[in-house]
Amino acid sequence: xxxxxxxxxxxxxxxxxxxxxxxxxxxxxxxxxxxxxxxxxxxxxxxxxxxxxxxxxxxxxxxxxxxxxxxxxxxxxxxxxxxxxxxxxxxxxxxxxxxxxxxxxxxxxxxxxxxxxxxxxxxxxxxxxxxxxxxxxxxxxxxxxxxxxxxxxxxxxxxxxxxxx
Amino acid sequence: xxxxxxxxxxxxxxxxxxxxxxxxxxxxxxxxxxxxxxxxxxxxxxxxxxxxxxxxxxxxxxxxxxxxxxxxxxxxxxxxxxxxxxxxxxxxxxxxxxxx
Numbered sequence: 001x002x003x004x005x006x007x008x009x010x011x012x013x014x015x016x017x018x019x020x021x022x023x024x025x026x027x028x029x030x031x032x033x034x035x036x037x038x039x040x041x042x043x044x045x046x047x048x049x050x051x052x053x054x055x056x057x058x059x060x061x062x063x064x065x066x067x068x069x070x071x072x073x074x075x076x077x078x079x080x081x082x083x084x085x086x087x088x089x090x091x092x093x094x095x096x097x098x099x100x101x102x103x104x105x106x107x108x109x110x111x112x113x114x115x116x117x118x119x120x121x122x123x124x125x126x127x128x129x130x131x132x133x134x135x136x137x138x139x140x141x142x143x144x145x146x147x148x149x150x151x152x153x154x155x156x157x158x159x160x161x162x163x164x165x
Numbered sequence: 166x167x168x169x170x171x172x173x174x175x176x177x178x179x180x181x182x183x184x185x186x187x188x189x190x191x192x193x194x195x196x197x198x199x200x201x202x203x204x205x206x207x208x209x210x211x212x213x214x215x216x217x218x219x220x221x222x223x224x225x226x227x228x229x230x231x232x233x234x235x236x237x238x239x240x241x242x243x244x245x246x247x248x249x250x251x252x253x254x255x256x257x258x259x260x261x262x263x264x265x
Contacts, residue, residue: 002167010175017179017202021186026194033198036179040205043172047216049224052231056208059231064201064238071242072194075249093188101181108177112170115217124224137225144232151236158243 006046013039026077030068037061051126172213179206193245193255197238204234 016036020029037060044053133141183203187196208227215223249255 006167006171010171013175014178014182017182017186020195020198020202021182021189026192029195029198033201036202037205040209043175043209044212046167047172047212049212049216049227052212052224052227055228055231059235060201060205064235067238067242068194068198071245074246075194075255076253077192077194077255090189093185097181097185097188100184101177104177104181105174108173112168112173115169115173115213117166117168124221128221129224129228132221132225133228140229144229147233148236151239155239155243158240159246 002046005042009039009042009046013043026072027069030065030072033068034061034065037065049124051124051129169213169217173210176206176210176213179203179209191257193248193257196257197241197245201234201238204230 013036016032016039020032020036023029023032037056041053041056041061044050044056180203183199183206186199186202190196190199208230211223211227211230215221215227245255248260252260254260
């Protein structure tokens with residue numbers, strides 16, 4: 001049952017990423033990425049991380065991709081010179097990507113056997129996670145809130161229209 | 166029961182697809198989406214290894230990574246908007262100030 005779900009989700013996930021790369025329209029690309037992120041949330045749920053799965057859906061598929069779609073709406077994506085047709089870069093990047101894939105798989109081959117299967121019992125319930133987050137990881141948690149505040153102020157200052165110009 | 170190595174292989178495939186997307190696409194927004202795909206592949210690997218180790222700390226790390234990714238997306242999209250206001254385009258081939 002697990003394996004069937006995993007296969008289904010991975011096929012949809014890889015298909016969605018391929019659709020993102022192949023589609024010409026940026027809005028469709030963003031929607032394909034939403035699909036890929038939803039599949040990743042499914043993997044997190046399969047790996048006993050239900051809280052992270054929900055956070056993935058809310059933050060990534062909900063918040064971040066809505067930001068992307070807003071920006072796609074605000075800028076004129078077709079403005080500027082039409083890109084030159086350079087097939088060389090395309091083939092080179094696909095070739096280098098394939099080489100990197102093979103390299104990474106060879107490098108990781110040694111770790112594959114001791115990893116075991118998903119079946120073991122370890123609960124990632126939100127209660128345990130929250131307990132850990134507010135005891136052992138309290139300082140990183142608070143520092144992250146400062147980071148979010150800085151990002152908020154930074155984004156507003158960057159995008160604000162200057163009076164003089 | 167699914168072997169955890171399958172998840173690691175999947176995360177490697179997603180990471181490489183993100184890199185290929187970054188180099189193949191020619192506009193800033195899709196390249197930024199590819200970066201998010203790579204970030205997600207790394208998160209998947211971290212969760213898989215945390216599951217193999219039987220500890221919850223990996224999930225906490227992924228939680229922080231997702232939070233930082235939200236901040237990064239806000240700043241990155243603000244920078245893309247700034248570039249669009251200055252250059253009236255988001256195609257990378259038109260943004261070549263550093264090219265001699």
